[in-house]
Amino acid sequence: MIDLPLAPESGWESLYLAGDWVATGDRDTIAVENPYTREVLATVPAATEDDVDRAYEAAADAQESWARQPPQARAGPINAAIEFVGDHREEIADLLARESGSTQVKCEAELGTARGMMQQASSYPFRMDGQHMDSITPGKENIAEQVPVGVVGVISPWNFPLHLSMRAVAPAIAAGNSVVLKPASNTPITGGLLLARIFEEAGIPDGVLNVVPGRGSEIGDAVAGHEIPRVLAFTGSTEIGQRVAEKAASTCTLPALELGGNNVHVVTENADLDRAVDSGVFGSFLHQGQACISINRHLVHESLYDDYVDALTDRAASLPTGDPTADDTIIGPIIDEGQRDQIVDYIEASIDEGATLETGGESDGLVVEPTVLSDADNGMAAAENEHFGPIAPVIPYSSDAAAIELANDTIHGLSGSVHSEDIAQARRIADGIDTGMIHINDQPINDEPHVPFGGMKQSGMGRYNGEQILEEVTTTKLVSVQHEPREYPF
Template identity: 35%
Template sequence: MQGYQHPSKIAPFDEWVTDLRKNFINGEWVEGKSKRKYNIKDPYDHSNVATIGLANLEQIKDAYASAKSSQKDWAKSTPEQRKEVLKKALQYIENHKENIIQLIIRETGGTILKAEFEYAMAIGDIKDSINMVDEIYVPKDYPTLSPNKVSRVYKLPLGVITSITPFNFPFNLGTRTVFPAIALGNCVVHKPDIQVGLIGGQVFSKAFEEAGLLPGVYNSILTDRQESGDEFLTNPHSAFISFTGSTPVGKHIGKIAGEHLKQVALELGGNNPLVVLGDADVEQAVKIAIFSKFLHSGQICAITNRIIVHSDIYDEFVSKFVDRVKTLKVGDPKDPTTNIGPIINEYQADKVMNFVRKAKEEGLQEILQGKRDGNLISPFIFVDVPNDATLACSELFGPIAQIICAKSDEEAIALANNTEFGLSASIITSNLERGEQLALEIESGMTHVNDISALAEGNAPFGGVKQSGIGRFGYEWVVEEFTTTKWVTIQKEPLDYPF
């Protein structure tokens, strides 16, 4: 493994981006062979961030073949070797922080606050992965009924892991999969969403290249469904599929994976409730609800989708919520005073506006009318929304707030649970003990008392129930996901057998 060269000078942003525009397969940067080009656009001003050549099916198969070929050697590497590579990759990412922050903003349309938040979470993931190195090949002894026998259980690398990540938090959602997988002795074939392909995959390629990672251990493919088909799901060299994205796509992946007996971790859609109980501090509840709804323009799987408020404080909450939302600044995400940036693309912006149109057709009461300017959408607020309205049953992924009135705390919890999804939730209350008890009653993988729904901690399980997914991310849980368990016994002295 080659030594890491600390850069004496960080390349300017445009020059640095130029180095990331190719596919990374078997340790080499290669042009896509599909003969199709893709322009990665800044969602705010539609300027061209980069033009890339898409990989074809043959190159995807090559990536899996190289990963399979390298996996046994990588699995045999020492903990010290794996830690050295990961630490050097981390150093690269820390050295290039300013360029990475800028690229998050340019590709995702996220604000500076969102970019800083995403970067910090990613750094935490990488540091956690360094500690995961020691989780494999370490035996745990168990009691046995047989005389003079040792019974041991090992965690071993799974093999080749497929990683597929979305457009909204591509840097962080990449680090939470790619780095633990490699730390645990696996190889990775990674497919970031093409719209954010550089920050979602190729920055890691550069970091691992600079760190001297064994060729083939990490491969990152810039392509689309037209070129790949289901190859990322069906390739025989992959033992595990990690996917973050929509529920319909997750169901398709689950079906294909089941047919091929592949393991999966699927973090899917959400219809996350923020429940404001009757004893809540209204001022604080409004602050939490606004940040929990409008962070990254609402384009987060765990973002608050429905705000459910007790009738005793409903009118006060609505009034203060609307007044505060009116102060939010919508505009250029590169401006540090901007609170709400653009939706990722025109298609997604159209979907958001279609939800608004449908809400009006259904007669929902619009108390704050937003507007659209290109991919920028200023906040819409609907009140007295029935829990069975299209708006309340859909994952909006945009700056549309809907407020639902509950006659009691019990009804609020029932409304929160009346959805096919179950990713995250929030409860706002002055009674912390009761809040924790009610948190257990909400049907979600995560519930947060007096905080936003879109929380993530590296040492905590992240994932959902019902239609929101299978599996968990987070330190000890991802170790379980990305390893296989093996039982080994050693009979120290001969046994007498009955025949």
């Protein structure tokens, strides 16, 4: 086991540029706060636009030699990083709990998905292939090669910081690219500097990974609109993602975007009620609902509506809340005051609009009680918006067609779920919903490392995981060889 301290106090006051930990110096700093206790865990430097330039230049300088490495050399650091994460599982989980408010259940889920994505990535150097094609020109050979794009920029969010950074960083590196990573300012350690430490210990060459913690309002445009990267991977809100895409497109950089969601959990008249409620509780309340793929609206057939509301209310009211480091806590804190206030505003506005508060609705510090709203409709604040909190608006519907219409009445199309013991019915509804992912007799929070992940409509463009992310961080290069003299018309 590598003996390396990973506590929040363990020297995170640096940028990571070209393999060096660069001290804060005269830069501004960002206080990293525990969202449950509000204590300051650490301070990290706020990178400047000059730092972004240095990071991209270091990445460009390192990329060509890294891409020339044989597959086993590129896979080696990924495998070493997997071992590191396994050896330091408890320390990383503690970091996630203290920096992002992750409960123990959520920590386990995030560590599992992050390691799974790294395991997939370790195979990518051996899966980059090409195609040999005949030519219409006599004596010519055509070869289409899969090659790294060059430099990849990554802007990652605060809700699943380790996994949502790793799912872009590890594949990009494995495919022969270099990376500049800007983590969210709420979680600069677990979303950024931790990855630098992991890959440094894993033996990644200097400059292949560079980390610039900073405020999006100050350096976000510089990261997204820089002329060096060829792909810009962003996970976050639709509003910010649209701006990122515009900046990236201005330099012909490909934006790979996973944006907001307004995901439905459809419970048909043929559903197993207990199973649907079990799924609904997990899909709404994991990580306090702070997931782009969590349930935003429960659409329940009117024949089961009252029973579903009663059961969901009982389950929600029983969920333990409080300190995320406690083993039995299910509902921990919201990430910050701004997010909490918006969640509470959505609840209060929905009640004013006619929803019935069945349970919850209050907050203690940054902990918002798991909340169930009955008599809801699609136009209410908690249903119309991506509420990103522990809120379950329950909306009745009368027919399969009505459920599909309600589900599609949103700008988003990320994930969703349908419950029915009549699989043909479930499939008809699933096929009618415009969403990138949908799960039958389950809930929307599913992310398997080998399965495509991404949305339709304003929930993003491109796909993560499996072959799809490998395609995002590589491009096709055609090489032709004219083996025999060619006759030209002039």
